[in-house]
Amino acid sequence: xxxxxxxxxxxxxxxxxxxxxxxxxxxALLVHRFYTGGVFxxxxxxxxxxxxxxxxxxxxxxxxxxxxxxxxxxxARKRLPQFFRSIASAVSKVSFVIPGVSMAxxxxxxxxxxxxxxxxxxxxxxxxxILYTFWAVIIGHAFYNIPVTxxxxxxxxxxxxxxxxxxxxxDGAGPWRSFLKIELPLLAPSIIASYLLSxxxxxxxxxxxxxxxxxxxxxxxxxxxxxxxxxxxxxVALALTFVQMVIVAGVAMSSSLFSMVRVPIGSPHRTRMNxxxxxxxxxxxxxxxxxxxxxxLSGFIYRGGSxxxxxxxxxxxxxxxxxxxxxxxxxxxxxFLGVAAASVSVAAxxxxxxxxxxxxxxxxxxxxxxxxxxxxTLSMGYILISLxxxxxxxxxxxxxxxxxxxxxxxxxxxxxxRTVPNEVxxxxxxDGASSVVRLFKIYIPLLKSFILRAFAFSMAISFSDLGGVLxxxxxxxxxxxxxxxxxxxxxxxxEAKALNTILMGLVLMIFLLIESTLGEED
Amino acid sequence: xxxxxxxxxxxxPVLMFGELVVYTYDSMVSGLARKIEPLFEKKxxxxxxxxxxxDAGATLSKVILEGKKTDADVILGLDQNLLLKAKEExxxxxxxxxxxxxxxxxxxxxxxxxxxxxxxxxxxxxxSKVIKDPPKSFEDLLKPEFRRKIVVEDPRTSSTGLAxxxxxxxxxxxxxxxxxxxxxxxxxxxxxxxxxxxxxxxxNGEADMMVSYLTDAAYSYYYYKSLRYKPAVFKEGxxxxxxxxxxxxxxxxxxxxxxxxxxxxxDEVQQLIPLxxxxxxxxxxxxxxxxxxxxxxxxxVVTVDAELVKKNMKRxxxxxxxxxxxx
Numbered sequence: 001x002x003x004x005x006x007x008x009x010x011x012x013x014x015x016x017x018x019x020x021x022x023x024x025x026x027x028a029l030l031v032h033r034f035y036t037g038g039v040f041x042x043x044x045x046x047x048x049x050x051x052x053x054x055x056x057x058x059x060x061x062x063x064x065x066x067x068x069x070x071x072x073x074x075x076a077r078k079r080l081p082q083f084f085r086s087i088a089s090a091v092s093k094v095s096f097v098i099p100g101v102s103m104a105x106x107x108x109x110x111x112x113x114x115x116x117x118x119x120x121x122x123x124x125x126x127x128x129x130i131l132y133t134f135w136a137v138i139i140g141h142a143f144y145n146i147p148v149t150x151x152x153x154x155x156x157x158x159x160x161x162x163x164x165x166x167x168x169x170x171d172g173a174g175p176w177r178s179f180l181k182i183e184l185p186l187l188a189p190s191i192i193a194s195y196l197l198s199x200x201x202x203x204x205x206x207x208x209x210x211x212x213x214x215x216x217x218x219x220x221x222x223x224x225x226x227x228x229x230x231x232x233x234x235x236v237a238l239a240l241t242f243v244q245m246v247i248v249a250g251v252a253m254s255s256s257l258f259s260m261v262r263v264p265i266g267s268p269h270r271t272r273m274n275x276x277x278x279x280x281x282x283x284x285x286x287x288x289x290x291x292x293x294x295x296x297l298s299g300f301i302y303r304g305g306s307x308x309x310x311x312x313x314x315x316x317x318x319x320x321x322x323x324x325x326x327x328x329x330x331x332x333x334x335x336f337l338g339v340a341a342a343s344v345s346v347a348a349x350x351x352x353x354x355x356x357x358x359x360x361x362x363x364x365x366x367x368x369x370x371x372x373x374x375x376x377t378l379s380m381g382y383i384l385i386s387l388x389x390x391x392x393x394x395x396x397x398x399x400x401x402x403x404x405x406x407x408x409x410x411x412x413x414x415x416x417x418r419t420v421p422n423e424v425x426x427x428x429x430x431d432g433a434s435s436v437v438r439l440f441k442i443y444i445p446l447l448k449s450f451i452l453r454a455f456a457f458s459m460a461i462s463f464s465d466l467g468g469v470l471x472x473x474x475x476x477x478x479x480x481x482x483x484x485x486x487x488x489x490x491x492x493x494x495e496a497k498a499l500n501t502i503l504m505g506l507v508l509m510i511f512l513l514i515e516s517t518l519g520e521e522d
Numbered sequence: 523x524x525x526x527x528x529x530x531x532x533x534x535p536v537l538m539f540g541e542l543v544v545y546t547y548d549s550m551v552s553g554l555a556r557k558i559e560p561l562f563e564k565k566x567x568x569x570x571x572x573x574x575x576x577d578a579g580a581t582l583s584k585v586i587l588e589g590k591k592t593d594a595d596v597i598l599g600l601d602q603n604l605l606l607k608a609k610e611e612x613x614x615x616x617x618x619x620x621x622x623x624x625x626x627x628x629x630x631x632x633x634x635x636x637x638x639x640x641x642x643x644x645x646x647x648x649x650s651k652v653i654k655d656p657p658k659s660f661e662d663l664l665k666p667e668f669r670r671k672i673v674v675e676d677p678r679t680s681s682t683g684l685a686x687x688x689x690x691x692x693x694x695x696x697x698x699x700x701x702x703x704x705x706x707x708x709x710x711x712x713x714x715x716x717x718x719x720x721x722x723x724x725x726n727g728e729a730d731m732m733v734s735y736l737t738d739a740a741y742s743y744y745y746y747k748s749l750r751y752k753p754a755v756f757k758e759g760x761x762x763x764x765x766x767x768x769x770x771x772x773x774x775x776x777x778x779x780x781x782x783x784x785x786x787x788x789d790e791v792q793q794l795i796p797l798x799x800x801x802x803x804x805x806x807x808x809x810x811x812x813x814x815x816x817x818x819x820x821x822x823v824v825t826v827d828a829e830l831v832k833k834n835m836k837r838x839x840x841x842x843x844x845x846x847x848x849x
Contacts, residue, residue, distance in 0.1 A: 114727040132712045210715040216847040226678040229579040232607050470576040488718045489549035
């Protein structure tokens with residue numbers, strides 16, 4: 001027993017070390033340098049905003065999770081043709097990582113006053129005027145957060161042992177009863193984890209609330225940005241970051257009530273698609289697919305006019321020359337960084353999620369914290385690390401990116417660990433296999449699909465980061481998102497959108513690749 | 523001994539040629555910087571390194587963060603508002619360049635902590651295909667026909683947006699601006715986090731007007747031969763954004779840094795300003811034809827006293843937030 005405890009402790013050390021060094025140390029250094037107090041005064045000043053955003057995030061997350069569950073249900077329990085299956089699981093993941101401007105363009109083209117919807121509705125005398133309202137914020141958040149649920153809850157649902165459902169059918173239970181009695185309790189941890197993460201992302205949202213909503217829907221993140229970037233009042237920015245961290249940690253703690261449920265796995269129980277299934281599939285998917293497709297197509301629109309390849313021609317003729325770096329070099333740097341970040345992230349998350357899935361709520365709470373700290377704040381802390389410890393800032397970027405994806409990667413792998421039966425863990429211990437052997441011979445093969453998906457997600461998060469790479473990179477280094485930013489900042493909008501379409505295409509390809517390898521195995 | 527010699531040999535090229543590190547904002551690196559880097563290197567036989575960390579605000583944050591340990595010798599591209607902060611934080615070293623008397627009036631920092639190298643007015647830019655009777659004043663912007671047609675950038679996150687807010691304060695005063703925004707609110711479609719999103723809205727026909735720059739028409743004519751989006755000149759006067767270059771207080775090569783400041787004011791650099799920065803040079807040089815033709819003259823400049831800005835900026839931003847959010 002003593003030896004066992006020692007082992008657990010040893011296993012807990014690497015993730016704790018990782019989080020202390022790459023998440024808490026940078027914040028601590030910033031606090032040490034700049035923090036002079038004032039959390040409570042700020043809390044008073046921003047209380048109204050905080051309350052409103054707690055409401056906004058609860059509702060946004062509820063809607064996003066519900067819609068996400070519909071897609072997850074179809075993917076897990078219906079015989080959806082493979083074509084739709086791959087498209088749906090890939091598409092529903094890309095939206096999570098597309099940058100604010102492209103998302104905005106997608107929504108303008110869809111819901112704007114000269115958008116797609118208003119163009120087809122005009123002959124009927126109808127108009128959709130939903131942008132810049134509270135509902136636009138909700139729709140925008142659904143767009144970004146449906147993937148969270150499809151990823152976390154959907155994954156677990158697909159793994160759920162189909163025999164349990166068949167058994168309940170034999171007992172005479174209809175689909176609703178079997179869902180409520182059998183599936184829901186087993187899936188509760190992953191549904192709650194999905195809701196929690198969506199909530200946190202909606203609470204700290206920036207682009208959606210600002211572009212689709214307006215000043216009225218500002219979040220704390222907007223205020224943090226202002227103090228950090230434009231007023232250089234780091235003290236206030238840090239105090240607001242604390243407020244955000246406390247709220248997020250609080251929500252995470254309350255969600256860990258259901259933390260000990262295991263998911264019995266087996267081959268899925270799938271029934272035929274019917275009209276209702278198609279409805280449940282396409283309605284939520286349209287929240288993602290339409291804006292996403294339009295925003296990908298926006299790279300082909302030349303100066304607000306018609307579709308053409310001209311933007312790409314301009315990008316390769318003029319835009320890349322302006323950036324001063326070869327296209328393949330930029331892609332290579334982007335992919336390399338993504339792979340490095342994802343490797344670190346998945347490795348750390350394997351440990352963290354092992355504990356969180358076994359009821360150690362402390363790790364669950366820790367894993368959500370990164371979402372409460374804005375990338376720019378964290379990068380500034382990394383700059384201090386590099387000054388104090390003499391590291392190159394650029395060598396810290398993979399770690400920064402790994403931390404950014406920790407919340408989602410841990411959630412995905414947490415769901416994975418829950419599918420590993422306790423007996424397997426116990427049996428392998430009895431066998432006397434060393435922890436390292438166990439990890440590579442037993443756990444990693446069992447968790448393969450979870451690991452691959454988490455890896456892809458983490459890569460995509462690395463691809464989409466801008467604030468961090470801008471602050472920490474060096475001359476001669478550029479990622480695709482940095483290229484997009486630089487082109488936009490110098491009024492090369494057409495070229496920027498073309499490059500952005502390439503970035504989104506790359507993310508889509510990675511997800512499709514992963515899904516198809518997993519599909520073949522099934 | 524051998525070791526020391528070895529190190530000395532390694533250090534030799536650095537000592538001989540020197541290196542100047544210029545911190546600047548992102549788009550500068552691929553634009554103007556690429557053109558002037560070889561010029562300066564050739565002139566002084568040194569290596570110049572332009573590095574960026576995002577926008578000018580991020581760059582200033584980085585310098586403040588690094589303090590004494592910073593690599594920066596020169597900070598390039600602070601606007602007048604960030605300059606106030608940079609002075610307050612004490613990261614600049616004053617220097618009076620040789621050509622200071624030739625610099626356009628009204629742009630100088632009186633204490634010479636930094637020197638202007640370009641400037642340009644912000645303006646309401648409209649889609650001339652849709653708007654036939656463009657606004658000629660701030661009062662015109664309030665016309666009911668422009669209801670929900672205008673987008674502005676958020677002054678809390680965008681320097682263009684902040685410039686626009688200060689413009690209204692310069693025109694209407696510390697109290698009057700609140701009343702003005704109260705009325706303007708009805709004509710705003712939305713407020714965007716940055717210039718990019720606002721421009722997207724203009725190009726996609728989502729909005730008819732946005733806050734942008736007086737050189738916009740010249741730019742789009744030069745690159746796309748189109749004059750569809752035109753700037754409006756307001757009779758109350760225009761607000762000018764000024765970009766400064768200053769020596770970092772922690773530089774290890776003060777002489778070279780001074781040379782760089784003088785270099786930024788030289789004719790050869792100033793001539794490059796219009797077509798690479800799309801701003802105006804601060805000393806008299808010949809302007810390219812597109813500028814002569816498509817950049818309207820500014821007769822009257824609106825300013826807000828720097829001390830006033832420094833003292834009240836935060837309050838103004840909060841008041842603005844309150845008015846526009848309707849809380």
